[in-house]
């Protein structure tokens with residue numbers, strides 16, 4: 001039994017990924033996802049993109065380019081849950097539940113919002129001029145992204161640390177208000193990769209679209225070569241010794257070279273390799289490492305329907321987690337069915353357990369599910385979703401019949417299996433003791449009456 005670390009991160013879909021994005025975020029994320037202990041959720045934050053961009057064409061192009069970049073870069077969608085935020089309707093729904101507990105004062109302090117206000121004030125404008133509710137609520141949407149999937153680790157840039165902290169704040173408040181001692185949400189932690197390079201751009205400042213100093217990633221070999229030829233170097237002539245440690249061209253080379261290649265390049269620069277030739281070497285290195293991925297990228301871009309299919313599979317995987325969890329959260333805040341409200345008065349513990357009942361219901365997508373509720377209405381189990389109503393019925397009967405079931409503990413929750421099929425899941429518990437007590441209560445509840 002292993003508890004894998006859930007790693008989740010979103011990529012705002014407003015631009016075309018460049019070499020700096022690749023080395024700084026994409027490549028490390030793909031590598032991290034290959035770890036057997038990692039359960040990675042990576043998604044296109046396209047709802048977030050709408051906050052910054054009102055150009056539909058650009059939004060659409062960027063979503064495709066970013067999806068193709070991650071896939072071409074080697075992301076394995078069988079290991080990773082890769083999806084578009086906007087394909088998960090549970091996200092905006094959770095956003096609202098969280099909006100209702102998020103303190104306005106907390107959001108007033110968000111850096112992005114504050115920066116916009118400061119700019120307005122400086123320009124003598126109304127403080128909130130041009131600021132949308134989207135920008136203001138940005139951290140709540142991001143909290144929903146993170147809390148929906150109970151992520152443990154959230155790899156982000158430094159500018160996003162505050163948002164992850166806000167997700168903790170908001171999640172904690174929800175837990176406190178509605179958890180009844182149960183922690184619905186896992187507290188996420190920002191993960192800042194210290195070792196990952198922030199690549200310098202053509203002019204030596206951080207590579208960034210806003211500085212217009214980027215090296216394109218997958219557009220074409222020619223574009224990459226042209227950009228490399230524009231890297232700013234000092235005026236030392238061929239034959240003169242170069243200083244690798246003060247050359248951002250060398251830093252760029254380093255970010256893609258093996259130790260041996262790096263040492264060789266360093267030695268050559270010290271021996272007076274000309275900058276023109278040095279640029280050539282950098283191009284050869286990058287082209288060698290990225291050429292194949294570039295081809296895959298263009299193949300993917302030319303077959304958008306394949307990507308659509310992959311992303312919809314990812315969305316289904318994500319929703320299989322999100323939908324039952326959101327159902328629990330709705331219950332918790334009081335958005336409950338009017339049916340099965342009455343809780344029978346509890347006489348003895350045993351009797352209470354016996355009074356557990358199954359409630360079946362249908363999802364919007366037509367699939368079937370059931371819950372097992374304790375006498376006091378507390379949810380003991382939520383079934384997986386079944387395409388076939390009969391199947392759901394059969395499993396309910398099997399459980400009622402007292403047929404041996406297998407309980408698999410997964411962290412602070414457990415799942416129930418029949419005939420090697422995952423049938424239902426427990427809620428998340430605050431600690432192992434309450435989880436084990438719930439397993440015991442479940443076994444009692446499902447022991448048939450002997451009268």
Ligand code: TRP
Pocket residue numbers: 008009010011012045048141142145146154155156157160
């Ligand atoms: N705000 C993040 C950024 O601009 C993108 C993002 C959206 C995100 N939702 C997220 C990152 C959830 C991590 C987790 O970089």
